[in-house]
Amino acid sequence: MASPVPPVSQVSGCRACCVPGCASSQLRRRRSLKAAAGLPAAGTSIPRPRQRLDGRRRLRASPASATGPPQLSSIRSVVLDIEGTTSPISFVTDVLFPYARDNVRKHLDATYGSDETNDDIAMLRAQVEQDLSEGITGVVPVPPDEAGKDPVIDALVANVEAMIKADRKITSLKQLQGHVWRTGFESEEIKGVVFDDVPPALQKWHASGIKTYIYSSGSREAQRLIFGNTTYGDLRKYLCGFFDTTNQERSTQLLRNLAVGRGRSAVADTVLDRCVPRSRSGKGCRS
Numbered sequence: 116m117a118s119p120v121p122p123v124s125q126v127s128g129c130r131a132c133c134v135p136g137c138a139s140s141q142l143r144r145r146r147s148l149k150a151a152a153g154l155p156a157a158g159t160s161i162p163r164p165r166q167r168l169d170g171r172r173r174l175r176a177s178p179a180s181a182t183g184p185p186q187l188s189s190i191r192s193v194v195l196d197i198e199g200t201t202s203p204i205s206f207v208t209d210v211l212f213p214y215a216r217d218n219v220r221k222h223l224d225a226t227y228g229s230d231e232t233n234d235d236i237a238m239l240r241a242q243v244e245q246d247l248s249e250g251i252t253g254v255v256p257v258p259p260d261e262a263g264k265d266p267v268i269d270a271l272v273a274n275v276e277a278m279i280k281a282d283r284k285i286t287s288l289k290q291l292q293g294h295v296w297r298t299g300f301e302s303e304e305i306k307g308v309v310f311d312d313v314p315p316a317l318q319k320w321h322a323s324g325i326k327t328y329i330y331s332s333g334s335r336e337a338q339r340l341i342f343g344n345t346t347y348g349d350l351r352k353y354l355c356g357f358f359d360t361t362n363q364e365r366s367t368q369l370l371r372n373l374a375v376g377r378g379r380s381a382v383a384d385t386v387l388d389r390c391v392p393r394s395r396s397g398k399g400c401r402s
């Protein structure tokens with residue numbers, strides 16, 4: 116007999132929800148590509164975050180459906196988000212965000228003129244232009260490059276601080292944050308924090324052939340940093356890929372593919388970063 120799925124609530128603080136109906140809760144929680152994908156359909160489980168303001172999760176298991184929890188054998192893939200699901204909210208708000216806020220100036224100063232930072236700045240400029248046109252508070256115009264490095268960085272830092280304070284889930288901010296966090300992970304100033312029942316659940320799902328994916332507003336690069344450098348070690352070996360908010364239309368299609376069981380096309384696509392080379396990906400990540 117197939118063993119029952121470990122209650123997803125023990126992994127994510129959510130219900131195991133391989134049932135129609137949890138899609139609407141996702142829609143309510145965040146108007147994102149995950150919800151836009153119309154997920155879940157049979158075979159894909161998207162645990163529902165049940166966040167508490169103190170960042171702790173309720174561990175009480177909830178019935179997944181009227182007929183009881185789904186069996187492992189009936190699940191092909193699981194999509195998890197990070198904040199409040201795999202990781203405490205406090206890890207994001209009290210560790211990651213302050214690190215980005217406190218180190219963004221240093222990062223921009225040290226990398227100014229590099230291709231990566233030029234790209235980050237171009238995206239931020241575009242966002243700032245849009246924000247100014249929409250009258251968003253806290254937005255500071257970014258002077259042209261000719262004004263010199265310092266005034267440009269001053270304006271960028273002011274905008275980034277305001278964006279972090281407002282907890283904006285915008286791609287330009289998330290991309291830059293990922294680059295700032297990279298330094299923190301490399302120096303081991305930051306370690307990825309996951310709830311203690313996450314590693315065994317990921318391991319069990321992987322061993323059962325279930326493909327687990329991460330979807331977060333944080334950049335895919337940042338997601339890989341977190342799961343590659345947790346206090347439990349590198350968990351990427353249990354993960355099949357990462358979704359973020361870039362190219363939402365494509366990502367939505369990939370999530371739809373997962374929901375209807377066409378995982379092969381999903382994991383082969385560049386929008387969905389593979390965390391480990393295919394040859395090392397293990398059976399749970401083969402499509």
Ligand SMILES: CSCCC(=O)C(=O)COP(=O)(O)O
Nearest residue numbers: 196197198331332333337338
């Ligand atoms: C890549 S982890 C950083 C998380 C983050 O920046 C964030 O805003 C939380 O996003 P989520 O979509 O996982 O709630």
